[in-house]
Amino acid sequence: RKGFVKIGLANGASLVPVFSFGENDLFDQVPNPQGSKIRKIQIKIQKRLGYATPFFRGRGIFQYAVGFLPNRHAIDTYVGEPIHLPKLSRDKITPEI
Incomplete structure (x- = not known):
């Protein structure tokens, strides 16, 4: 999961946060109370x-009640300034990094 930082260090790439x-608002989870059939299947x-x-539902193509498409909901994405990494040789990249 964090190997992309090591690859960035090895290549001198910039990382953009x-x-x-x-x-989490794009899909709804199907209710699964204790003892229900859905809970037993899970x-x-x-x-x-x-x-x-988890069993989930979204919206359909022609109707909005049930489907596998995500619900229409805004996703706010924030992009930070690039973090410039120095280029390190592979022998200097330790497991602690």
Whole structure:
């Protein structure tokens, strides 16, 4: 996940920080109270895969009630100034970086 910084250091590239707000509002999670069929299905999937998978819904192409497209919601994205990295040789890049 953080290997892109090491690649940037090895190549002397500039890193541009980017952060977005509002992605969590693009899809709705299907309600899954204790004891419901959806919860039981999720538990079975979790036992098989090792992680829980949420069931979600968005909007459809021609109707807005149910579908797999994201809901129409603004996403605010902030782009920072580039961070210029020095070019380091690969032998100087340690695991601590």
